[in-house]
Amino acid sequence: MRHLAIVGSGPAGYYTAEAALKQWGDGVKVDIFDLSPVPFGLIRTGVAPDHQSIKSVSHRYETTALNPNVRFVGNVMVGRDITIAELQDLYDAVVLATGAPNDRKLGLPGENLANVFGSAAFVGWYNGHPDFAGIGPDFAHETAVIVGNGNVALDVARILAKSGAEFEGSDIVSHALEALEASRVRRIVILGRRGPHQVTMTPKELGELAKLSRACPSVDPADLPPLTEDAALDPGMRKTMGHLRGFAIGGGTANDNEGPACPGRDVRIEFDFFAAPRAILGTDQVEGIEVERTRLVEGKAVGTGETYRIPAGIVVACIGYQTSRIPDVPYDEQGGRFANTEGRIAPGLYCVGWARRGPTGTIGTNRPDGFAIVEKIDADIGEGSGKAGRPGFDALAAQRGIDYVKFTEWQKIEEAEAANARQGAPREKFVAVDQMIAEAHPSAGT
Structure with missing residues (x-):
């Protein structure tokens, strides 16, 4: 079994997860981490609100997200709640798909x-x-x-x-x-x-x-x-x-x-x-x-x-974007992205999408990027190394009290946003993290 951690739940992250499923099928477990309690990255907060047809690509990501071998782990900040080194200890490969926010x-x-x-x-x-x-x-x-x-x-x-x-x-x-x-x-x-x-x-x-x-x-x-x-x-x-x-x-x-x-x-x-x-x-x-x-x-x-x-x-x-730095990850100051060679940063550590190439290309450009990085990971890790993966993270999260949000819990947030929508609008987004968490974990405050 291979254990893959993807940091970032935007297009690059979900295309990479999709590629992993096609490459390895049931031979992989994928955890997709995100700082936000809600998935889809720039689809939610970058694509213009009057471009709903573009936002609909998230339905494709939902198919991947609901696969039992893929898990969304929202409301987790890499570098604060868990370090890159700890992720590398738990997973066979760590892919940074954090975009350029x-x-x-x-x-x-x-x-x-x-x-x-x-x-x-x-x-x-x-x-x-x-x-x-x-x-x-x-x-x-x-x-x-x-x-x-x-x-x-x-x-x-x-x-x-x-x-x-x-x-x-x-x-x-x-x-x-x-x-x-x-x-x-x-x-x-x-x-x-x-x-x-x-x-x-x-x-x-x-x-x-x-x-x-x-x-x-x-x-x-x-x-x-x-x-x-x-x-x-x-x-x-x-x-x-x-x-x-x-x-x-x-x-x-x-x-x-x-x-x-x-x-x-x-x-x-x-x-x-x-x-x-x-x-x-x-x-x-x-x-x-x-x-x-x-x-x-x-x-x-x-x-x-x-x-x-x-x-x-x-x-x-409107002159361009830069990738957020993560402690202990080499950074390309001029390019505003992680320092990498064709997606490889260090053994077991990779990047994809804007975090790899800078803010260029369309949403669809991230799909071949994701498939290409999975081919490199496959060549590097083979059948995997028996690392703890998902159970190991869950044990660490319980120890540290990390209150992460799963995809099914995001769907509760989504349902509440749709219910709160003004007439003619698909949703009224929550604009505060505590509001999102309250919908995802309604029993936590009781």
């Missing part, structure tokens, strides 16, 4: 001012992540600035621009919905250091902006490269450029402050390319952002020395 810093003066957020915090706020549910962004100013040219920047812009009615069917948490419905934001500026050909936005997500009931996306035609240069792009990028060129035709220009050209739409989404933020301005709370014009030199953004200021009351930086 921490924001990369802008590294700019003023980024610690109030109402400046990283995307992990801001997305966590409207998705009900317990760590960020209480950050309380202020939407009193008419202008919001988003730094970044990827899909997360589009998610943030779309959430800021939507009307309350457009959230029907989503699982945005109530505190965020109420704040957004009262928002005074009417201008959303998306800053990109480079140009349209360098964005990492995908056409589906970009096209959603044109379908919003009250928002007018706009691009300055002067920022667009000659149409003939689009021919060298891959098909997906050509579709992305089609949307951006359409925004330049139908939405006015990014530097035109006369108001949107889209009739009946009072929220303007401006794409400001060749624009590098240099400082966040303000005394206690952000009041604006200083930007430098750039130009491309061998594909890199180089400052021109021309600067300007955008008055703004909120800034959200």
